Amino acid sequence: MKHTYQCLKKYRIAFLTLMIALFSSVHLSAQQNAPLFSQFVYEGDDQIYKDHPLEEDEFYTPILQGTYPDPAIVRRGDDYFMVHSSFSMWPGIPIFHSNDLVNWTQIGHVLDRKSQLFVQNAGISEGLYAPAIKYNPHNETFYMITTQFAGGIGNMVVTTQDPFEGWSDPYPLNFNGIDPSLFFDDDGKAFVVHNDAPDEGEELYEGHRVIKIWDYDLEENQVIEGTDKIIVDGGVDITEEPIWIEMPHIYKRDDGRYYLSCAEGGTGDWHSQVVFVSDNPRGPYKPADNNPILTQRYLNPDRENRVEWAGHADMVEGPDGELYGVFLAIRPNEENRVTTGRETFILPVDWSGEFPIFVNGLVPLKPKLKMPEGVENKTGQDGFFPNGNFTFTENFESEDLDYRWIGMRGPREDFISVDSNGLTINPFDTNIHDTAPISSLFKRHMHDTFTATATLEYSPQSENDLAGLVNYQRETYHYVFGVTKKDNEHYILLQRTEDGESTIVASTTIDADNPIHLQVRADGDDYRYYFSTNGTDFTNVGGTVSADILSTNMAGGFTGALIGLYATSSNDARPE
CATH class of the missing domain: 2.115.10.20 (Glycosyl hydrolase domain; family 43)
Structure with a gap:
């Protein structure tokens, strides 16, 4: 009886060990499938x-x-x-x-x-x-x-x-x-x-x-x-x-x-x-x-x-x-x-x-x-908010993110984690079109002319996975510039959504084995999207597109445009 109990105990321990290993493997796989952003640089140039x-x-x-x-x-x-x-x-x-x-x-x-x-x-x-x-x-x-x-x-x-x-x-x-x-x-x-x-x-x-x-x-x-x-x-x-x-x-x-x-x-x-x-x-x-x-x-x-x-x-x-x-x-x-x-x-x-x-x-x-008498202008220094033309660089080195990073309809802490490698976004099964919490970390557009560049490590596992940049006016007006998968190829694509109707502006295959640099260059009403696999040579995707859908004039409402680091496991943007 004692021998039987010890055998059962060994089998139970072995079974639990196997289950923990399987869970850890699945968890690790999920983490590996989560996009990692290691840097974000925003440069205003009005x-x-x-x-x-x-x-x-x-x-x-x-x-x-x-x-x-x-x-x-x-x-x-x-x-x-x-x-x-x-x-x-x-x-x-x-x-x-x-x-x-x-x-x-x-x-x-x-x-x-x-x-x-x-x-x-x-x-x-x-x-x-x-x-x-x-x-x-x-x-x-x-x-x-x-x-x-x-x-x-x-x-x-x-x-x-x-x-x-x-x-x-x-x-x-x-x-x-x-x-x-x-x-x-x-x-x-x-x-x-x-x-x-x-x-x-x-x-x-x-x-x-x-x-x-x-x-x-x-x-x-x-x-x-x-x-x-x-x-x-x-x-x-x-x-x-x-x-x-x-x-x-x-x-x-x-x-x-x-x-x-x-x-x-x-x-x-x-x-x-x-x-x-x-x-x-x-x-x-x-x-x-x-x-x-x-x-x-x-x-x-x-x-x-x-x-x-x-x-x-x-x-x-x-x-x-x-x-x-x-x-x-x-x-x-x-x-x-x-x-x-x-x-x-x-x-x-x-x-x-x-x-x-x-x-x-x-x-x-x-x-x-x-300035008021006796005041010294220290904007952009010593922790004071910048104005005019400035550069904002985020290397995601601290769990205490800058207050300028915000979520949409839910806490950013529900989908992000920060460690020595950078910022990981654990994708929700909602996407950018939904009137629900979405897994996107936003900051405000602060200039008409700016360049924003994000460094991304990501290997999507299916066409339902996408991560990248988004320029967002509201749930029915936005651009998505991201990396996804179709068949056995990885793609980068640009999706435009106007009044809830989405179209693929352009897409191209990409090597996702190395970090990808995603960039948007805004010049007034003209926006251009680029990617690079070496951080130096950038390739345009989709030519020049209009910022019309990012404007209050077209989209309505009370907010200005936001730029986001975005991920979803419910992607609807399919490469062409």
């Missing part, structure tokens, strides 16, 4: 920065290039914090820190946990809209309030006493509409203002919206039922049928009056910033007689270095005691297309009169500004 080099006392605007829209800013002491919309990008709501409004460091994202963010099935331009960030000195707490069009959340607020240390889970708020903002009065009372639809049956025209105010309960983090009131109907002058009054902020001045500043005209070519005044935070509010206080809509469309769509602003006192405003705007390319999205700009604000006005905000915006 002509505007060559034509306008910085003097010692100057800095560039936009201060954040690429799709960093809907800026909101707050100051506590010498610290400035700024947040931006992120839609379905993951993590959500990038947050930046500065001590001087010129040199910015990204310190993370406000919403970086699955208990905070619910965008798993949201389209790229859905998810999170228009955050506002405020500080309440009465309880020494920061508040970030926004609208999450995903997961049934709606309007919500999160809090922290230290933005460097993370934020609470969301408190859902009991009101409709979008673009909420908080205001804390000197006496400790709190209010929420936001965009909403007019009362039922009161809609007068397409785009007719109102601004509402509620009293806010700081203990419950909730609006107080029954306190809602319309404080702006339509906009500055409802007889002119203004559209999309939104993103309100209330400021209190030393004169004891309350100033309500809002975007008006929609986030397009009629965008602007307007202002109202009242003796009470709950109104009534009277519009300024010099509205709009910021816009580019009246200017010659043929002007050089055009900036358009300016608006959605927030104001803050600078380190020199002067007032500044951050806002969004776009810079179209030579074909009048927008691929970099809505970027974050800054201007001084003159509030020497009754109402504020953005300095030179009604004339063509310039690419450079004078």
